[in-house]
Amino acid sequence: MHPVVAEVTARISERSRPDRTAYLQRLDAAAERGPARGRLACANLAHGFAASGPVDKAALRGNVKPNVAIVSAYNDMLSAHQPFESFPAQLKRAVIRSGGIAQFAGGVPAMCDGITQGRDGMQLSLFSRDVIAMSTAISLSHDMFDAALMLGVCDKIVPGLLIGALSFGHLPTVFVPAGPMTSGLPNDEKAAIRQRYAAGEIGREELLEAESASYHSAGTCTFYGTANSNQMLMEVMGLHLPGASFVNPGTPLRAALTDAAAARSTALTAWGESFTPVGRIVDEKAIVNGCVALLATGGSTNHTVHLVAIARAAGITLTWDDLADLSAVVPLMARVYPNGKADVNHFHAAGGLAFTVHSLLKHGLLHDDVETVAGHGLWRYTTEARLTGVGDKAELTWEEGTKRSHDTDVLRGADDPFAKDGGLRMLDGNLGRAVIKTSAVKAEQRQVKAPARVFDDQADFLRAFEAGSLEGDFVAVIRFQGPAANGMPELHKLTPALGVLQDRGQRVALVTDGRMSGASGKVPAAIHLTPEASVGGPLARVQDGDLVSLDADTGLLDVHVSAYDLENRPVARADDSLVFGTGRELFAAFRSHVGPADQGASVFPTHGFVEDLDA
CATH class of the missing domain: 3.50.30.80 (IlvD/EDD C-terminal domain-like)
Incomplete structure (x- = not known):
């Protein structure tokens, strides 16, 4: 390991020891209690499967199959989340094929910073993360579930889903992405048109035409903002399947990865072959891996807030000083808009996260000794997902990823970076x-x-x-x-x-x-x-x-x-x-209790696992 990465990880572990120990004690106590629905009284359980069909009822009554919760941020206004409309049915079928059963546990709100930019509604954006976390907790609160599948992509949604999932840290959890839209108007052209509009050189119609050519279909916006930084983090922190982040919606590979995520969720339960609670995956090493990958790819500054909040939800104290020290030694390996002209599709084609993880591991900048939803070891994320065969006979496999960038204007190795620090x-x-x-x-x-x-x-x-x-x-x-x-x-x-x-x-x-x-x-x-x-x-x-x-x-x-x-x-x-107005008055309690930005800007306690456990 690079000495600075090792030192930062060690000091995070040391300062976090009391809260992390208490968090894991809670996790283990919850996990030891066995299948969740087996503890429900008959009336409670009957409520839990009242609307299910005969086959599902029999499975839920029998208490012999894992039950997987599906929590989704679907709505059809937001391009990134529109593909999730069909995912629950697909996931249920895939879970059943893998020997489990699944129920749609709940939906969480998903707002778009792109729509609310400069509007009063943007003032609800950051607080929506904690609302999503609470909504996730409510979705999982029925003691019916043995694992969870989280469907979310954009800015506050993924951090909120993960914070909520970590409050049920004993449950295995797999994040299921939807993928980015295909490339539209080149980003440098879009930026130039925006500046021309700001300078009064063109009118609203010309600007709208350009924006519509950029944001043009279902899928995540293709620039490297918080949404795509979220996807990168979920993969490098081991919560996506390898290679899942940047596969376009509506493709056979996207569908195969979604099926595989469902199947993997059952394997990770106490009923399966490799029980892996989400609270064990998100440990100090995974948090450092997320920080390193964020810096190496030039990701969103929003994660200087979100990663701190996510870490604290798992009993880990991450500070801005940790990020600064890592940034001083982590090279900038990617140039993706707004830090370059390329978009995430170009990044993925150049070698994407498989190459990025390989290069960072090779230079001792990432921890390989971690748990992931794909198994032990981050090396698994140096592989690329592939479909072999055609039609119904197509099979999802993972092949060794490229060891060189296919476009050094977009992606470079840690030994030949765009800059020596993470920017x-x-x-x-x-x-x-x-x-x-x-x-x-x-x-x-x-x-x-x-x-x-x-x-x-x-x-x-x-x-x-x-x-x-x-x-x-x-x-x-x-x-x-x-x-x-x-x-x-x-x-x-x-x-x-x-x-x-x-x-x-x-x-x-x-x-x-x-x-x-x-x-x-x-x-x-x-x-x-x-x-x-x-x-x-x-x-x-x-x-x-x-x-x-x-x-x-x-x-x-x-x-x-x-x-x-x-x-x-x-x-x-x-x-x-x-x-006041646009619902902002409803969040007065949040504003009066929220913590500072360097502690995650959260309304949740920033510590207290030990005190609460003793109480």
Whole structure:
């Protein structure tokens, strides 16, 4: 193992020991109680199979087959989740063929950040992750199930499903992806058209035509945002079958992988040949593997929040310092939009995750000694799924994956990377702590020292841009966008405007307690700033004209105001109207209890397994 990866893993294990030990004790106690439905009273069990057909009833009454829960984020508005409509029936048939039985346990909400960008609904986005986790727990709460199949793809859905599944950590769980849509309008063309629209050079119809050519069919959006980062993480953390992440919907291989996931879920139960609870798969090594793969592929900055929350759901304490230390030694191996021109289909064709995992293992940057849904050892994820034969006789196999990239403009080995570090860094200073993604920022743009232009909402910034009042060099400060203020929405709408100003020769940067996913692109953006403005963080004291330094190379984020003056300035307050309407008032309890971004921005306890167990 690379010494830094080994050291980071060891310190995570050490700091997590009390909570992780208590979590595993709970997991083992639940698993030792045997088949879940066997403990139900007759009336309870009768409710559990009342609507089932005669054959399923007999199987559920007999208590001799594993029962697999299906939890789905299906809806037919979202392209990524639309393919799931037919999955439950397919999964049930495949589970039955493998000797089990399956029931649709529940649905979870799935909202789309792409639709809600810049809208009030985006303020529900991050909180939807914890709602999904709770919905998953409710789906599994009936003590009817011996394993679970999780159907989800996009931004908050997969982290929410996994957090919920980890609360039932004794159940084997397999994640079932739907795959990305085929490639549409090239990403560099899309980005150029967005900037032309922001500059007023084209109208809405031209922009809509371009967006429609980009997002054009069923499947996940093809850029490498949080949705596709989710798929990568589920595979590298051993929760997908090998090679499952980036196979397009509606293909024979996609169908075969879905069947195989169902069959594997029964094999992982206490009834099968290799009992493997999800809480055992998601351990300290798996969390580090997820961090390394995120950094190596240039994945979404949202996972600096989600991975922390996922880890804590399994009794593991991951910190931003861990991510920063890993980023310093993990090379950037992929260039996928917004960190390049290619999309995930091009990444998959170039060698994809099989090549990525192979190269990272070869250089000691991933742990091989882990449990996965495919069996012991991450080496299994260096293989590629293939169909041999045709028609009804086609058989799913896994073959050794490529040992070289088929397109070095998109994917490279760890020995010949695009950059020596993962392009994700932590910033510290008198403004607090923040995350910055540098993989798409040119070296000469990574240091900005300029006066602050302070806004309390991205709409105010955009109005100033449209009015032509953003002249000269400046650091845009967009505050009151943290989890306790308004749910920490993504601020993608800022990217085209900031890009236009940068292209005009202005030195610009962004500082915010909100999120940007991977969309900050070529503009240096200090995001997830903690402590946030709404809880009295220093950002609430910054004023127009204050000199701000952002240095991505040295990790500095400072406002050039004396400590005394900064402390004695009045604290700005957010407009209460920001959190009413579009259902936002229903989430007041979330805003008042949510933790900071560097602890996962969750409403769930960040620790307490030991105290709760003792109680």
